[in-house]
Amino acid sequence: MSESTSTAVAPESNPAPSTGGASGTPMIEAIGLSKYYGIFAATRDVSFTVNKGEVVAFLGPNGAGKSTTMKMLTGYLSPSTGVAKIAGHDMSHDRLAGSRNLGYLPETGPLYPEMTPYGLLDFFAEARGMNKKTKRSQIEKVVDLCALSSVIYKPINKLSKGYRQRVGMAQALIHEPEVLILDEPTSGLDPNQIRGVRQTMTRLGQEKTILLSTHILQEVTAMASRVVMINEGRKVYDGPIDAMDPDGNGLDHVFADLTGHDPVTGAKLVSDDDVPKRGQTQQVDEDSVESLENEILEDETTEEADD
Numbered sequence: 001m002s003e004s005t006s007t008a009v010a011p012e013s014n015p016a017p018s019t020g021g022a023s024g025t026p027m028i029e030a031i032g033l034s035k036y037y038g039i040f041a042a043t044r045d046v047s048f049t050v051n052k053g054e055v056v057a058f059l060g061p062n063g064a065g066k067s068t069t070m071k072m073l074t075g076y077l078s079p080s081t082g083v084a085k086i087a088g089h090d091m092s093h094d095r096l097a098g099s100r101n102l103g104y105l106p107e108t109g110p111l112y113p114e115m116t117p118y119g120l121l122d123f124f125a126e127a128r129g130m131n132k133k134t135k136r137s138q139i140e141k142v143v144d145l146c147a148l149s150s151v152i153y154k155p156i157n158k159l160s161k162g163y164r165q166r167v168g169m170a171q172a173l174i175h176e177p178e179v180l181i182l183d184e185p186t187s188g189l190d191p192n193q194i195r196g197v198r199q200t201m202t203r204l205g206q207e208k209t210i211l212l213s214t215h216i217l218q219e220v221t222a223m224a225s226r227v228v229m230i231n232e233g234r235k236v237y238d239g240p241i242d243a244m245d246p247d248g249n250g251l252d253h254v255f256a257d258l259t260g261h262d263p264v265t266g267a268k269l270v271s272d273d274d275v276p277k278r279g280q281t282q283q284v285d286e287d288s289v290e291s292l293e294n295e296i297l298e299d300e301t302t303e304e305a306d307d
């Protein structure tokens with residue numbers, strides 16, 4: 001796995017995408033991604049890059065816009081503005097080529113819950129154009145990797161959440177993609193299942209480029225080397241985990257700080273627009289300052305004339 005090469009500190013409200021180091025090949029690129037539902041912005045101008053071999057945790061509280069960003073990256077949702085690229089392919093215009101390199105685990109788990117894991121994997125392998133022999137060996141491989149052999153012929157909707165999640169993972173891996181986008185892969189699992197998924201991810205992280213969303217902070221240190229964090233649709237941090245907490249207050253504290261919450265009570269402290277971005281000094285709108293100065297000047301001139 002390559003070292004993280006991103007900048008430690010984030011960004012202004014309208015940042016250029018992080019391009020990583022000179023040798024890094026960008027495999028996942030979010031370039032100014034915004035998604036509007038009416039006037040509500042689910043994400044606002046989100047930009048970041050994940051280079052080949054990186055494992056990046058995509059952090060944020062509930063409703064921050066993680067799934068929306070991931071859906072845009074995978075081509076399941078069209079961005080209102082911005083561009084999503086997988087392995088260099090624009091997912092709005094060249095989704096098929098991008099999808100060849102991509103495995104996606106949606107937050108909702110595998111599609112077609114009435115099928116069996118075997119039926120589902122066979123269906124996706126077929127759709128990916130595999131011949132009989134390749135299909136059989138790929139199914140065996142992912143069933144083994146995701147420890148699914150005991151449930152392979154049971155309907156997916158009768159499986160526990162942990163097994164369903166593993167079926168989703170197997171489906172994402174069936175065509176050996178270089179890039180994995182995993183939306184909360186451990187959500188709703190018990191501690192043993194979480195350990196299992198983390199082990200699988202650690203193994204996969206040796207050779208793949210992974211973006212995984214979570215709001216579990218332990219997950220971050222266990223699996224990723226870098227963090228991209230969003231809050232209420234905006235990117236608030238992009239950098240290595242080590243640089244997130246320079247004062248040693250703990251990741252819980254940093255998470256609260258970056259999302260404008262009290263680190264002790266968890267209560268929301270300020271409106272999103274007032275939450276400072278890490279490394280961002282308060283921006284002064286020079287146009288407003290100038291117009292305010294002009295107004296004051298006009299007032300003073302009028303007063304002088306009145307005198």
Ligand SMILES: Nc1ncnc2c1ncn2[C@@H]1O[C@H](COP(=O)(O)OP(=O)(O)OP(=O)(O)O)[C@@H](O)[C@H]1O
Nearest residue numbers: 037042060061062063064065066067068069107215
């Ligand atoms: N189709 C939609 N129409 C309107 N609003 C939506 C739609 N989809 C998502 N949203 C809103 O966009 C915001 C971001 O949602 P999103 O699911 O991306 O957040 P998330 O970070 O993945 O949250 P969670 O951790 O709870 O899964 C939320 O306020 C959500 O209610």
